[in-house]
Amino acid sequence: DGGITQSPKYLFRKEGQNVTLSCEQNLNHDAMYWYRQDPGQGLRLIYYSQIVNDFQKGDIAEGYSVSREKKESFPLTVTSAQKNPTAFYLCASSITARQSQETQYFGPGTRLLVL
Amino acid sequence: AQSVAQPEDQVNVAEGNPLTVKCTYSVSGNPYLFWYVQYPNRGLQFLLKYITGDNLVKGSYGFEAEFNKSQTSFHLKKPSALVSDSALYFCAVRLYGSSNTGKLIFGQGTTLQVKP
Numbered sequence A: 001d002g003g004i005t006q007s008p009k010y011l012f013r014k015e016g017q018n019v020t021l022s023c024e025q026n027l028n029h030d031a032m033y034w035y036r037q038d039p040g041q042g043l044r045l046i047y048y049s050q051i052v053n054d055f056q057k058g059d060i061a062e063g064y065s066v067s068r069e070k071k072e073s074f075p076l077t078v079t080s081a082q083k084n085p086t087a088f089y090l091c092a093s094s095i096t097a098r099q100s101q102e103t104q105y106f107g108p109g110t111r112l113l114v115l
Numbered sequence B: 001a002q003s004v005a006q007p008e009d010q011v012n013v014a015e016g017n018p019l020t021v022k023c024t025y026s027v028s029g030n031p032y033l034f035w036y037v038q039y040p041n042r043g044l045q046f047l048l049k050y051i052t053g054d055n056l057v058k059g060s061y062g063f064e065a066e067f068n069k070s071q072t073s074f075h076l077k078k079p080s081a082l083v084s085d086s087a088l089y090f091c092a093v094r095l096y097g098s099s100n101t102g103k104l105i106f107g108q109g110t111t112l113q114v115k116p
Helices: none
Strands: A004-007 A010-013 A019-025 A031-037 A043-051 A054-057 A064-066 A076-078 A087-094 A110-114 B003-005 B010-014 B019-021 B024-026 B031-038 B044-050 B056-058 B064-068 B073-078 B087-095 B110-115
Touching (some): A019 A087, B019 B110, B024 B073, B031 B064, B044 B056, B044 B064
Parallel strands (some): A010 A110, B010 B110
Antiparallel strands (some): A031 A043, A087 A110, B019 B073
């Protein structure tokens, strides 16, 4: 997991509440990613960012929002519009998104549960 | 559509025996292939990747994988399994030239259980 931190480890959301998941990396990577993991479904891409102040939607962006104001930080907000937010959320980074062979490295994850 | 399949939900092997975790892919171009391992409630750890060149790729913790273009497969192998290898394994593919998307396509994962 080294170099990428995610907090909190567990997060509880009430109905109608927005919550923000933190992701920080000290690897000096340009690209950062958010994935959602559900049992038996592998990982699905929510959002990604190739560079500061830029981000793109992934396959399942509805109900989520992100920002990339600093190179080392890529927070994910799960909004009240996301009707099924219970999942394990993984943040990743890579040196760049421009080279397809670049390895993505993952953080330890945040488990989001709905009360 | 591009996809990755891991045909086995679970693989059971005895400690000391060789192990294989299967992965096949379906893409329209040249693939870059990755294997990751996940321990319970942890993030994914990178094991190895195939970019080009030798079809046999060696990675971390004694794992290796063989790229077979004709069979569109990238099976993960280890000559002698350890109990500590028990975990969830993911195969993933990224397309050559897909840099604009930054997207890895993951298989659904295979649970490896190594018994003493």
